[in-house]
Amino acid sequence: MMIDMHVHGMAHGEFDFSEENLSRFLKEAEKKGIEVMGFAEHSWFLKEIDVGVIDNLRKLFPHIRICLGMEVDHVPDMDGEIIEKIASFPFDYVMGSVHEIEGWMFDHPDYSHGFEHRDVDELYEKYFSLVDNLIESGIYDVIGHLDLIKIYGHRPTKRIEDFVVPVLEKAARRNMVVEINTSGLYKPVKEIYPDMSILKLCKSLGVKVTVGSDAHLPEHVGRDIFRVLELLKEIGFREIVSFENRKSVYHPID
Ligand SMILES: [Zn+2]
Ligand SMILES: [Zn+2]
Numbered sequence: 001m002m003i004d005m006h007v008h009g010m011a012h013g014e015f016d017f018s019e020e021n022l023s024r025f026l027k028e029a030e031k032k033g034i035e036v037m038g039f040a041e042h043s044w045f046l047k048e049i050d051v052g053v054i055d056n057l058r059k060l061f062p063h064i065r066i067c068l069g070m071e072v073d074h075v076p077d078m079d080g081e082i083i084e085k086i087a088s089f090p091f092d093y094v095m096g097s098v099h100e101i102e103g104w105m106f107d108h109p110d111y112s113h114g115f116e117h118r119d120v121d122e123l124y125e126k127y128f129s130l131v132d133n134l135i136e137s138g139i140y141d142v143i144g145h146l147d148l149i150k151i152y153g154h155r156p157t158k159r160i161e162d163f164v165v166p167v168l169e170k171a172a173r174r175n176m177v178v179e180i181n182t183s184g185l186y187k188p189v190k191e192i193y194p195d196m197s198i199l200k201l202c203k204s205l206g207v208k209v210t211v212g213s214d215a216h217l218p219e220h221v222g223r224d225i226f227r228v229l230e231l232l233k234e235i236g237f238r239e240i241v242s243f244e245n246r247k248s249v250y251h252p253i254d
Contacts, residue, residue, distance in 0.1 A: 001251040002229070003242050004029065004222050005038035005067065006095070006144070006181060006212020010045050017041070017048045019056055024218040026061045032222040036242040036251070038067035040095050040212070043086070046070065051090055067092040067243055071144055073099050074134040083139055093243035095179060096134040097144030101126050107151050115154055124149060124156040128163040135170050141243060142210060143171060145181040145193035152188045164198050165205070172207045177241050177248065180232075182224035183214035192228060196235075203235050208248065210241045229253050 009015060009022040022039065029037045041049060054068050072086065074096040086094055101123065105111050115123070127149040134140060146167075147160070156163070171178060181193040194202075202209055209232065213223045232240070232253055239250045 001036070001240070001254060002032065002034045002222065002225060003036040003211055003240060003251060004034050004213050004215070004225055005036070005069065005093070005142070005210045005242060006040050006071070006179060006214045007037060007221055008041055008071075008214070008216045009039050010041050010048070011216040012042070013045070017045070017050055017053060019053050019060070022053065022057055023060065025215065025221050026057060026064060026066070028218040028221040029064055030061065034064065034222050034225075036065045036067065037221070038069045038093065038212070038242065040069040040071040040093075043070055043072040043082075046082075046085065046089070049089070065242070069093040069095060069243065071095045071097050072140065073097060074130065074137070074140075075100060076130070076133050078137070078139070086139065092245060093141040094139060094246075095142040095144045096137070096140035098127060098130045098134060098148065101130065107148055112152050115152060120154045121156045121158060123154070124158070124163050128167055131167050132170065135167060135174060135176055138174075140176065141246060141248075142177045142179050144179050145184065145214070146178055147194040147198060150189050150191070150193075150195075151184070160195075160197065161201065164194070164201060168198075168201055168205045168207050172205050175248075177208045177210050178202050180209055180211045180228050181214050182212070182228060185224055192224070196231065199231070200235055203237060208239075208241045209237065
């Protein structure tokens, strides 16, 4: 079962949330044999999300189960009004992602120089405490690209397990799903998020996983997902998760 739960049909605002535009992504999904696809637009576009467009697309693409999601930039003390809006919107799932440490967009190529004058151990500490805060907030179903902080290849002196195990234990208790995101393969780090050792921890701690390409262009839909499914099988995962109405749907990996 091929799924892709992380598609940005609007990219960074270059495209609109129209039937015509989103169809381009779905046609690509069809071509690649994807059976479940989730649009997870950035939360800055919340006002532009039109459920009617998704309803029409569901009729136009009956062989793909189209999920409506959102990727939210998680920051501590999120505005209550936004949280309420997200909760009342008919999303199938909401993904929380940490892209920002104390106002610094660390994953943005324009600001990557910020790594130069910061202590990497301290950054990992801060990043994972934000992930912990994300889980604790109860706003989300999925944790996006769990180890994004490695994007430019900076590694802590401490073992990554020391940062990750506490958050995974919490995620397991709260039934939160970890996203495996293939876009890291095309970033300086050239690895999927999260890496193999973390995926093994997910397995042993009972954390369920979903898969996404983080496509911002139609041709990137489904990229490397087949490879991830092979990896997951090797580790011993039997199923992957998609979502419907804020509930997990389990699919066997075949
Ligand atoms: Zn992201
Ligand atoms: Zn994304």
